Amino acid sequence: MAVITEATPNPNAMKFVSDKQIFPGDKSVSVRPGETSDYTILNELMELVEVDNVFGYQFFITITKKETVSWKTIIPKVEAVMTAHGY
Numbered sequence: 001m002a003v004i005t006e007a008t009p010n011p012n013a014m015k016f017v018s019d020k021q022i023f024p025g026d027k028s029v030s031v032r033p034g035e036t037s038d039y040t041i042l043n044e045l046m047e048l049v050e051v052d053n054v055f056g057y058q059f060f061i062t063i064t065k066k067e068t069v070s071w072k073t074i075i076p077k078v079e080a081v082m083t084a085h086g087y
Contacts, residue, residue: 003082005075012052012067016078017060018087028057041085048081050074 006015023029023039031037031046032053045054045061050069055062061082065074 003079003087005079008062010064013062013064014071014075014078015060015062016082018082019059020087021059022061022085022087023056023058028055030055041081041087044081044085045078048074048077050077 002019004017006017008015022041029037029039029042030053031042033046036043036046039056042054042056042061045051045063050065050073052064052066054064061078063074063078065071
């Protein structure tokens with residue numbers, strides 16, 4: 001399995017797409033600072049100091065990073081969390 005990283009119109013957000021469904025159903029889920037989710041993967045991503053917020057729906061997670069952080073720093077960390085969860 002592989003995670004594909006895609007740019008979004010927002011330069012501070014990247015979409016991480018899996019070929020395996022991450023979130024069942026038709027509802028999206030998002031987590032902002034100070035919040036938690038029923039999904040462990042989202043909570044672990046929010047624990048990364050570079051992450052501002054996360055949004056997930058079915059086969060993807062969108063990460064919004066803090067403005068001062070480089071994507072080169074955060075992409076490997078996000079991919080490692082996703083891989084650890086089997087995506």
